[in-house]
Amino acid sequence: MASWRAFLRAHATLVRVLETELVAEEQLSLAAYDVLVQLAEAPDRRLRMTELADAVLLSRSGVTRLVDRLEKIGLVARCPVESDGRGVAARLTDAGRNRLRVASRTHLAGVVRHFVNRLDADDLAALERISRRLTD
Template sequence: MDDTSAAPPREHPVRRRVLPSPAELASWRSFLRAHAGVIRQLEAELEGEQHLSLAAYDVLVQLSEAPGRALRMTELADAVLLSRSGVTRLVDRLERAGLVARAKVEADGRGVTAHLTDTGFDRLRVAAGTHLRGVRDHFVERLDAGDLADLERIMRRLVP
């Protein structure tokens, strides 16, 4: 049976792929260069003065700010923007240095938490001086209050 009274299928609008303009790409590249440059400087200062990578510093900060100075390994990986295997290797090194300890989650036999040790907390306090000085020198002092407010507003819009 032929149903000629049926409405034709609706066509979906075709989305035109619009590439970034040269000005938009210039903004993107400036953002990447600025980020990479500041991170490179902060990393070099932490490594040079504290013998601590920026990623290790970030792990110590995240743990210091967590309730009980502890996070599940999966939460820690999400917080420091590393893969689970990457955070596992980093926590292995920090554990060998006595800065972090691991423990099984009592309520979940499979879960593991990373805990900041007192030694790790002391190390973080010293390293924070280097890091925060770098943030001031390489970021804060290069911008005025209006720039900082604009940048924060813009960056919040980019966070998923």
């Protein structure tokens, strides 16, 4: 249980710090940043809303509300799924891609400062191996 609690504490601490930095410097939540990343990496910069919910580990209603907010500020647009008349996808706009590019500097610098720089190469390799085992 000590390992489990330490893992949860480390995760919560890192997420809180990275979220605080993104909001302070880029006015973007970590969840919104994650949505932009997932869309940027998707084919044609778009994902069905259900795929997006699975990718960012939010509920469908949570993704819907977040996409609503991102759409209002022009970072994401909704579009129909061509192969499914009822399906809806989220698509990253050019403004969203530009915002992601700027926010990535803040986020990646934080990951390096608060995570990478605190571990040596052996620690990082072990953590990656363990994390992959847990998610397989």
